[in-house]
Amino acid sequence: MSKKIIRQKIHDSFLRTALKNFAAQYPVARARAFEGDDFESLRDRVSAIRDNALRDLPDLVERFRESAEAAGATVHLCTSPEEARRAILGIVREKGAEFVVKSKSMTSEEIRLNPYLEKAGVRSLETDLGEWIIQLAGERPSHMVMPAIHKNRQEVADLFSREIGRDCPPDIPSLVETARETLRESFFTARVGISGTNVAVADSGAIGLVTNEGNARLVTTLPETHIALIGIEKIVPSLAEALDIISILPKNATGQKITSYVSLIRGPSEGHELHIVLLDNGRRQLAADPRFREAMKCVKCGACANVCPVYEIVGGHVFGHIYVGGIGLVLTPFFHGTENARDILGLCIGCRRCNEVCAAKIDIEGLILDLRERGAKIPGQKALFGTLMRNRTLFHGALRAAYLAQKPFQGRDGRIRHLPLVLGGDTGNRSLPPIAERPYRDIARDREKVAPEDQGGRERVLFFSGCLADFVFPEMCRDTVESLECLGYSVHFPREQLCCGIPARYSGEVGIARDMARLNTEILMKEQADFVVTICPTCTMSLKHDFPNLLEGEPEHHARSLELAAKVFNFAELAARKVVKSGIPGDGEPVTYHDACHLRRGCGVFREPRTVLEEIADRKVVEMEGPDTCCGFGGSYAFKFPEISYEILKKKMDAIAGTGVGTVAVDCPGCKMQIEGGLEGIKSRVRVEHTATLAAERLRE
Amino acid sequence: MIARFQAAAEAVGAVVRRFSSVADAAAYVLQTSGHAIAASHLPDDIRRALSGVTFTQPEEHRDVPACVSFATAGVAATGSLLLELSDAVERGATALPPIHMVFLRASAIIPDLPSLTGAIDSLLSSRPHSYLSLTTGPSRTADIERVLTIGVHGPKELHILILEGE
Known part of the structure; x- marks a missing residue:
C-alpha cells in the first residue's frame, strides 16, 4: 500500500471527520436497533443458515433456478464475471436498449459491469444517490452500504452542477431534491432496469431487495425488463431464513430496525420480463474450501468497516479493493486475485472488533491472518523468524546485542526518540522504551537462586512472560511474580521458554509458528504446575487458541497443547481468583x-x-x-x-x-x-x- | 398493539391517524390530497367510501400529488406495512407520487416480522407471480454526509390510516 495514499487519506480532514463521527454514532444507533433482540442468538442463526446453505450450494442453486423459472423468470447461471457481463449485455441488446437504470449492487461492482456496458455503447445510470455521486466522480464505493461517505456536500454540489449544467447550492435537502428531479425521467425512458439482490429463496424462487431510497422499486417496476444480479451465496432454502437475514442486515449496517423498503419479488409482473443472473465467480470452489468457506457467510452489511479503527483513519479506498472493510480484505483474493489483495491484507491491525459485530459470526481477523500465510512474504523475514526465533540462545543473544546497539539513540532518560534508517521519520512523534540491561530471565535466575521456590502447599504457577516484557519491561515481570506470591501462589519462571510465535504467524510464517507452539508446549508441560500465567494477552491467545490449532495435525502434541491451554490464564484472572x-x-x-x-x-x-x-x-x-x-x-x-x-x-x-x-x-x-x-x-x-x-x-x- | 405500531411507525417518520369509520378516513384522504389521486387495488368498502375521489390513469401517476393503497398487514415492532403490489401499474402508483396514504385495518396488525412469515409465503405462492413491498416510513437517504433526508426517489410522506372499530 502506497504510503502516499495513506498519508493523503490521513490528511483528508473531511474524510477523517466523517468517519470519526460515524464511528461514534454507529454503536449507539446499532444498540438501539437491536433493542429487545438477542444479537448473539440472531447471528448464531444467520451463521448456521449460511453454513448449511454453503454445504449444499450446488443443490440450492439448482432448486432456486427451478423455482424461479417456474415463476416465469429466465435464469442465467454464470461462472465468470465475463460470462455474467456478456449475459447482461445480451439481454440489453435483445431489448434494443441503449440506456439502462441501475439500483445499488455490490455484485455489479465486483464484475465491473458499468465500464463494460459503457464500452459496448450502453449508458448505465446509477440511481442510488450515493452510487450516482461516485459515478459522476468516476470513483468506486468507499463503503459497501454508504458508497459516498467520503464526499462532502460541496463536492456533491460541484458534481451535480457540472452534470446538470446549472448551479447547485451545497445544501443537502436541495441536493437530494435535485437528484429526485434529475433522475426521475430516466426510470421512464430506460427499457431495462438492473438491480442487485440481498437474498434469494430456493423454495419459492423469490428474491429480496433491502433498500431505503425507493429507486430500486422504480428500477424493478417501470422498465419492462428487470435484470437481477445475484451472487449464488445469497440463496437460502426458504422464507424463514431470508427473513432472519433481512432482519439482521439493516440493524447491523446502518442501525435501522428495518429499511424503508423490503421488496420480495417472485417472477416477472404481467407484461414484464425478469432475468436473474446468478454469479459464481469462484464461489462454489470457495464453498468447498474447509478453511475459507466461512468468508462467504457474509451478508454484506459493512459492520466490519463501521467498527474498524484502521478504516476510520483511511477509509474504504485504502482499506479494501472493491469490497471494503475487514471482509473486503478477505474476499479480495478470491474475487479479484491475490495481486490485488497482497497490499491490503497487511492493513488489518488485528484488534478483532469486526469479529465482535459480524452478522454471520465470521472470524474475519483469523481469516486475514491465514490469508497472509498464503500470500507473498517479505524476503528475509523467514530467516529472521526461522533461524533466530527457534534458537533461544541466538534470539536472546540478538536482543542483548540490541541493548548495546541502541545506546547512541537513547535520550538522557534512556528512552529512544530517534530511530535510525527506516523507522526514523515516521515514529518521530513517539518514543520507545529501551531494551533493558538485564532481562527478566536473568533477574529470575538470581532470584530463584537466592530464594528457592517454597511451594508449601501453594498452587504452583509457571510464568510465561513473553519477549517484550522479558526484555523491555523486566520490572513488570517482577511485579507479576511478587503480586502472585503475595496472593498465595508459588511462581516459577521456566528459563527455556521461547517466543510464543505470534510475530511469525502474523507475518504469515505459519511453519515457524508451529515449531514455536510445539517447543513451548514441551517446555511448559515438562513442569508440574496448576497454572500458566501470562501478562501479554497476545501470548495468552497464542498459548490458549493458536497452539492447539497449529498442532492439530500432530496428535500427541495436540493433546498436550490442549492440556496446556486449559491451564493458561492472564495475570488478572489468577489475581481476581483470590479476591474476596x-x-x-x-x-x-x-x-x-x-x-x-x-x-x-x-x-x-x-x-x-x-x-x-x-x-x-x-x-x-x-x-x-x-x-x-x-x-x-x-x-x-x-x-x-x-x-x-x-x-x-x-x-x-x-x-x-x-x-x-x-x-x-x-x-x-x-x-x-x-x-x-x-x-x-x-x-x-x-x-x-x-x-x-x-x-x-x-x-x- | 395498535399503540406499539403507531409509536414505531412515527419513529421512522410516518404520519399515523386512527379512525373509527372508513368514512372519516376517506374524508382525511380528500382533505390531504385533493380529488385526483392514484390508487392501487382497494377493498370494496374503502373504494365506496372514496366515492368523491377521481382515480387517475396510469400515465398520470407521475404527476399526481398522492396515492392511496391498502396494506394486508402491519408489523407492530417496526411500524411496517405489507403491501401486495404484484401489478406493476399499481406498484408504480405507490412509488411515484410524493404522498402515499395507506389504509390498514387494526385487526391486521401483528407483533413482529417472524409472525408474518406464513402470510408472506402464501401471498408469494398464491398467484403465478408476485411482488410484495414491506414499507416502513417514507423514502429516505443518508448518502450525503450521512445526514438523514426524507423523500429521495419514493414518497416524501407516508400516511397510515388505521381503521378501528370494525
Missing part, C-alpha cells in the same frame, strides 16, 4: 483502564482487571470513552504503518485525557509501550502501568 469481593471501590488514586484488544475480544476478559484494580490495588476505576478501542499498537503494525498507528493512538490519548486521571492501567506490555510512548511524546504526565504493577505497589505496603 467487598464491592467497595478502592479509595486510592483513581485510574482509568484500557482494555487490550486481545484480552477483551481475544480472551473475553474485562471484568477481572477492574476487580483487581479496585479490590487489590485499591484504586477507583474511572472509565474512559471507548475503553476497548485499539491503542494502535498491533505488534509490528506500529512499525509497518506508523502513521495509521499514531492516528489511532491519538484518539486513545484523547479518551485518556478526557478522564482527567493520572494513571492508565493496561494488561499488555504492547499497549503500555504504545500509549506510554505517545503520552511521553506529547509531554503528558499520565503514567501507564500494567495492572500487576499497580497491584504489587499496594501488596508490598
